[in-house]
Amino acid sequence: MHEQAHDLRVFAPEPPLRGHLPFGEPPGAPDRIEVTSRWFERGGRPWFPITGEIHYARIPRERWSEVLGHARAGGLDSVATYVFWAVHEPEPGRFEWTGNRDLRAFIELAAAHGLDVIVRMGPWGHGEYRNGGFPDWLVERGLKTRTNDPDYLALVRALYAQIIAQLDGLTHAEGGPVVGAQVDNELYDRPDHLARLREIAEDLGLRVPFWTATGWGGAQVPDTLLPVYSAYSEGFWEDSTVEWPAFAPFHFRYSEVRDDLSVGADLREALDGIAAEAAEPLKHDDRTPFATCELGGGMHVAYHRRPLVSPEDVANLALAKIGSGSAWQGYYMYAGGTQRTGPHGTEQESHDTGYPNDVPALTYDFHAPIGEYGQIRPHHHALRRQHLWLQTEGRRIAAMASTVGGGDEGPDELRWAVRSDGRSGYLFTTTYQPPKRPIAAQPGVQFTVRFGDAEVTVPTEPIDLPAGVSVAWPLRHALTDTLELRSATAQLLTRLDDLVVLAATDGVPVEIVLGDGTLVDLPAAPGPDCLIDLDGVRLLILDDASANRLYRLPFAGRDRLVLADAPVYAQDGGLVVHTDHEEVAVAVLPAPDALEAEGAQVETAGSEGPWTRWTITAPGVGPVPLAVDQPGPATAPEPRRGGPMDRLSAPTDYSGAAQVHLAVPDLGDADRVLLRLDWTGDTGRAYIGDAFVGDHFWHGRVWDLDLSAHRDAVAVHGVRLELLPWRRSTGVWVDPSVRDVEDGITIRSATIVRIGKVMLRAVPS
Structure with a gap:
C-alpha cells in the first residue's frame, strides 16, 4: 500500500x-x-x-x-x-x-x-x-x-x-x-x-x-x-x-x-x-x-x-x-x-x-x-448531522482557527485542514467533488498534527480513504474532566448528559483512541446498539445510515435523542411525524414509559441497544400509482432568445403541447397529497380546471404538485398537463447524468403521494 x-x-x-x-x-x-x-x-x-x-x-x-x-x-x-x-x-x-x-x-x-x-x-x-x-x-x-x-x-x-x-x-x-x-x-x-x-x-x-x-x-x-x-x-x-x-x-x-x-x-x-x-x-x-x-x-x-x-x-x-x-x-x-x-x-x-x-x-x-x-430531502438529514455537532461544539469551533494542511485545485493531492485552538481541534479531509470532476480515493492516509504541547497521529495505522467522503475527526476532545478522546476516525454528532454520539463513515474503519493511547474495541459494528462504557461517559457509535435518522429534540419535558424513519419536529411538548409510508419506526433515548399517537396507532416494538422503539401505523398514507397514457404527438415551438445576454427564452406557445389528463382518485384525509410525475420532456404546465397550479422545466428530477388545497376541484376536473417535447438541438444544458434522453416526451410514472401527520406524546406515568 x-x-x-x-x-x-x-x-x-x-x-x-x-x-x-x-x-x-x-x-x-x-x-x-x-x-x-x-x-x-x-x-x-x-x-x-x-x-x-x-x-x-x-x-x-x-x-x-x-x-x-x-x-x-x-x-x-x-x-x-x-x-x-x-x-x-x-x-x-x-x-x-x-x-x-x-x-x-x-x-x-x-x-x-x-x-x-x-x-x-x-x-x-x-x-x-x-x-x-x-x-x-x-x-x-x-x-x-x-x-x-x-x-x-x-x-x-x-x-x-x-x-x-x-x-x-x-x-x-x-x-x-x-x-x-x-x-x-x-x-x-x-x-x-x-x-x-x-x-x-x-x-x-x-x-x-x-x-x-x-x-x-x-x-x-x-x-x-x-x-x-x-x-x-x-x-x-x-x-x-x-x-x-x-x-x-x-x-x-x-x-x-x-x-x-x-x-x-x-x-x-x-x-x-x-x-x-x-x-x-x-x-x-x-x-x-x-x-x-x-x-x-x-x-x-x-x-x-x-x-x-x-x-x-x-x-x-x-x-x-x-x-x-x-x-x-x-x-x-x-x-x-x-x-x-x-x-x-x-x-x-x-x-x-x-x-x-x-x-x-x-x-x-x-x-x-x-x-x-414541504418535501424533506436527503440533504436536510445530512446537514442536520453537521448542525447537531455545531450545537454541541459550536462555542469551541467558533473560536478555533483554520490551517490548511494540503490540497489545491488538482484532483490527486489530498485536501485537508485542521481547525484548532492550539491544544485541541478537528482534522478535516475530503475526497469529494461532484461527479463532473470527481476526486479519486486516497490510499495509505495518515496525519500527524503537532500541537504546542503534544502531537496526535491519526489513524494509528494508515488507511485507505474512499472516494466521495468528507470527514471532521476530533483531536484531544475532552470527554470528562479526567478522560480525553485523543483521536477518532468517526465524527462527533452530539452529546446528551453522559452519552457522546459519533458517526462512522462508510468505508472508513472506526478507531477510538483515548488520551493515554488506549485503543478501544468496538463491541459491535457501528449502529444504534454500538455502545461503549467508559469511566464516567458512554460512547455511541452510529453507522452512517442511522446518523442520517438522528434528531435531538425537546420531548416530554427534556431533550431526547430520536431515531426516526420519517421527518420529525418538536411542537407543544410532543413530536410531529410526517410520513409518506403507512408504517414508520421511531426510537427514543432516554425513552418515556409509553407513547400515544393522534392520527395513527402506536405500539412498542422492543429495544435496540439503549433505545426503545415504537412502530407507528398511519392508515390512508402512502403512494397510489395512477394509470396514465403516453402523450400523443407534440410539437415544440421554435427556440427564442432574449434578455440582455441573448440566452434561450422559455416557451410561451403551448399550442403544440401534448395534453395529458389525469383522473385523480379520492384524496382521502391525508394531511398533504402530492402528485408526483416522473417524466422526460422540455417544459410542462399543470392546470386544475382553468387554474394554473404549477410548472416544471425538466432537469432530471420528478415534478411534484401539491393537490391538498384543490381537493374539491381535483375531484371534478382531475389534473391537466400541457407538455412540450425535449429537443436536444435546442441547446438547453442539463446534467450529464440525465443528458442522454430521447427527443420527445415520456411519462415513466404518475403517483399520488399521501402524507400523514402524526402527533406523538408521552403517556404520563
Whole structure:
C-alpha cells in the first residue's frame, strides 16, 4: 500500500480584536450579542449561528409552522427572509401585511419554534423576484434606484418605516428574535448608498446587533456593514455552453478565501456593466469574522441551464466551509416556495423584466432541504448531522482557527485542514467533488498534527480513504474532566448528559483512541446498539445510515435523542411525524414509559441497544400509482432568445403541447397529497380546471404538485398537463447524468403521494 504521511503544526490563535466594529450590543445588555474580528459572541460566550433562508411570502401561511418546525429540527438556530417590496406596496402608499404577507406573524412563529430572524429588508432583494422585488410602479417612475437620489430615498424611507413598524417589540434588545438586518443585496460599487440605508433604518428606530450586506463579487461594503458571503456548487446563471462553472471546484477545497466573484456575475454585467474580472476578491479580512448567508442549499433552474445539485454536493460544500474557518453557516435556500402572482401574472424574474435568465413562472423549489411543498430531502438529514455537532461544539469551533494542511485545485493531492485552538481541534479531509470532476480515493492516509504541547497521529495505522467522503475527526476532545478522546476516525454528532454520539463513515474503519493511547474495541459494528462504557461517559457509535435518522429534540419535558424513519419536529411538548409510508419506526433515548399517537396507532416494538422503539401505523398514507397514457404527438415551438445576454427564452406557445389528463382518485384525509410525475420532456404546465397550479422545466428530477388545497376541484376536473417535447438541438444544458434522453416526451410514472401527520406524546406515568 502506498502510504501518505501528512504533517502539520498548529498554533494557538491570536486573541481577536474587540470593540472595533459598529455591531453588537452595549455592555450589560441581556443575552448580549457581540462581534469580534474572528467570531460572534452571545451571553459572553462564542456563538456559531446556523441560518436558513425561508421566504414567508412564498409559502402558504398555514404551512409556516410546519416549515419552521422542520427547520428547527434540522438544527437551525435562525432563519433569514427577504421582504420583497412589491409584495407589500403593490400600489404607491398602499401597504399590505395580511395573509402570508404578515411579516410580524411569521417572526413571532419563528420565535415560538426557538428561531432567531435576520430580516433582509431590501429595498432591492432579487431572489429571482420580478425586478428584484421593486414594484412595477417604482420601475415605471424611472428614478435613480439603488442610489442616494433623494426621490428614491424618500420612497425607501416609507418602506423601511413600514417594515420597522412590523418589528416593533420583536428585536433582540426588546427580548424578541430579530437579531439582524441586511440592506439591499448584491450591490457592488455603491458603499455610500449601503451605509445610508443603515442610517435611514436607525433613524427610524431599528436597533439590531447585526447589520449585513452581501460581500461577494468584490463588493465595496462600508465599514458600518458586515460582509457576508456565498458558495454554490453550480449556477443556473451560467451560460449553456459551460459544462461546470469555473467557481465551483474552489468551494470543495479548504481555503480562507471568502469571496466568489461569479455569483450573480451575469446580472452584474448585464445591469451594471461590471465584468467579473474587474473586481478583486477578498482573500482575508482580519477585522471581520468569516460569515456566510448563501451556501447553496440546492439550486434553481433556468430555461437555458438546469443544474442537478445533489444532496452530497450541498453537505460536502457546507462541511468544507467549516473546515475553512466559517463562523456563521447560512443557506440559500433552506426551504423552497412558490412564486407569487399579481395583476400581470407571475412575479418571477424573466427576460421580459431585463433579467438574463428565464426561470419557471411558479415553482421556486430550489431543490432545497425542505421543498416547495414541504418535501424533506436527503440533504436536510445530512446537514442536520453537521448542525447537531455545531450545537454541541459550536462555542469551541467558533473560536478555533483554520490551517490548511494540503490540497489545491488538482484532483490527486489530498485536501485537508485542521481547525484548532492550539491544544485541541478537528482534522478535516475530503475526497469529494461532484461527479463532473470527481476526486479519486486516497490510499495509505495518515496525519500527524503537532500541537504546542503534544502531537496526535491519526489513524494509528494508515488507511485507505474512499472516494466521495468528507470527514471532521476530533483531536484531544475532552470527554470528562479526567478522560480525553485523543483521536477518532468517526465524527462527533452530539452529546446528551453522559452519552457522546459519533458517526462512522462508510468505508472508513472506526478507531477510538483515548488520551493515554488506549485503543478501544468496538463491541459491535457501528449502529444504534454500538455502545461503549467508559469511566464516567458512554460512547455511541452510529453507522452512517442511522446518523442520517438522528434528531435531538425537546420531548416530554427534556431533550431526547430520536431515531426516526420519517421527518420529525418538536411542537407543544410532543413530536410531529410526517410520513409518506403507512408504517414508520421511531426510537427514543432516554425513552418515556409509553407513547400515544393522534392520527395513527402506536405500539412498542422492543429495544435496540439503549433505545426503545415504537412502530407507528398511519392508515390512508402512502403512494397510489395512477394509470396514465403516453402523450400523443407534440410539437415544440421554435427556440427564442432574449434578455440582455441573448440566452434561450422559455416557451410561451403551448399550442403544440401534448395534453395529458389525469383522473385523480379520492384524496382521502391525508394531511398533504402530492402528485408526483416522473417524466422526460422540455417544459410542462399543470392546470386544475382553468387554474394554473404549477410548472416544471425538466432537469432530471420528478415534478411534484401539491393537490391538498384543490381537493374539491381535483375531484371534478382531475389534473391537466400541457407538455412540450425535449429537443436536444435546442441547446438547453442539463446534467450529464440525465443528458442522454430521447427527443420527445415520456411519462415513466404518475403517483399520488399521501402524507400523514402524526402527533406523538408521552403517556404520563
